Amino acid sequence: MDISRWKMRQGKKKFQERTVTLAHGSGGSAMRDLIDDVFVGSFDNPTLSLLEDQARIDLGSLMLLGDCLAFTTDSYVVTPLFFPGGDIGSLAVNGTVNDLCVSGAKPLFLSCSVILEEGLEIDILRRVVDSMKAAALAVGVQIVTGDTKVVPRGSADKLFINTTGIGVIKTGVSPAAFQIQPGDIILVNGSLGDHGAAILVARGELSLETDIQSDCQPLNGLVDAIVSVCPNVRAMRDATRGGLATVLNEFAQSANVGIRLHESAIPVRKEVAGMCELLGFDPLYLANEGKLVVVVPPDSADEVLAAMRSHSAGKDARIVGEVIANPAGVVLLKTEFGTERIVDMLVGEQLPRIC
Structure with missing residues (x-):
């Protein structure tokens, strides 16, 4: 990192504005002050400190980690911005990190682009940025470039974030849905539906009282544990929008196989199951x-x-199920009563704005 540039930023007057204004998206000094204090001040690292229009990454160092680049992007529009177990900031980091690591990649770098609504409180923005910083540090990724736009009041909902991620995949690791074969075993790492239920409660529209927390967390360490014992893992995917059912339907269709789930084996918290029943x-x-x-x-x-x-x-x-040859492209659920039903692809979204 350029020490002289760092000292210059440290000596600058603290950003004093209380809310975002259209001037903060103008490209002038107001925008630069916001970026320097709120974003660069939190995400500071040798690559970002250059403040160029792009991040410059040494290819030689990447090639030491693997032979394939993983690249993904996602946008986050969750409402409310803060919810039990997380917020839009931690969600934006962990969500993109998880999209990288399910390919077997080691997540390394993120971009952070934000769309701010005029009138957003700067203190709220600082909380979100601090949460992103903490999440990135926990994973070991660097936020190395970004962008800021401001839209007039009423043109957005407070704050939207886009994060793009880059990682490197180890040689010999290549999970992909088309590789799934009959006889393969399906596993999940814990209880399902926690995030969707937590968001619903946080919106306060149903006067429900529960301590359900979002399961927002990075999965890179877990993926490392899996790959260390099974480098030939067939496929991995994080079950975000659409949940487990959507992921398995995508798997079944990609590999032209059937999938059988066992209802008695699927982990769901009692609070989540009760809310779903209600x-x-x-x-x-x-x-x-x-x-x-x-x-x-x-x-x-x-x-x-x-x-x-x-x-x-x-x-x-x-272990929640297994892959079968037929019916191809179909997910079946064996119920606790011994019957089977088809688990279709979700047509719409049960809950909008959950990520």
């Missing part, structure tokens, strides 16, 4: 932000399960 929701479709669906060869299932349970993010891991 409101007519199905926890199989509820959003998660820290749950991983893993498909592995049958001879690796027990070892992968043990590895998952040895990590804090997978201590409640379960």
